Amino acid sequence: MFKPGTSGNPKGKPKGATNKNTKELRGKISLILNNNIDKVEQDLKQLQPKDRLNVLLQLMKFVIPQLKQVEVEHQEQEHNFTPIIIDFTNEKR
Numbered sequence: 033m034f035k036p037g038t039s040g041n042p043k044g045k046p047k048g049a050t051n052k053n054t055k056e057l058r059g060k061i062s063l064i065l066n067n068n069i070d071k072v073e074q075d076l077k078q079l080q081p082k083d084r085l086n087v088l089l090q091l092m093k094f095v096i097p098q099l100k101q102v103e104v105e106h107q108e109q110e111h112n113f114t115p116i117i118i119d120f121t122n123e124k125r
Contacts, residue, residue, distance in 0.1 A: 061094050 065072060076084050 058094055065091075 076087060079087065
């Protein structure tokens with residue numbers, strides 16, 4: 033077998049790769065919704081607007097990828113820019 037702390041895949045799961053179970057679950061939910069879309073629409077129309085929005089937001093989690101916070105580092109650098117001055121007044125200096 034493997035030594036403690038190691039595995040058969042030293043690089044690990046690729047970043048952003050979908051878990052097999054998650055992918056399968058999303059497919060089943062999609063199939064259920066597609067096969068019952070008329071009934072789902074009827075049920076949604078019967079809900080209060082607030083509840084309808086809540087259901088739609090919950091369902092979107094399975095369709096739209098969730099955004100993650102990203103930290104950006106910026107290093108200040110000194111720039112030597114020469115300003116360009118454009119005078120539109122036709123006055124001479």
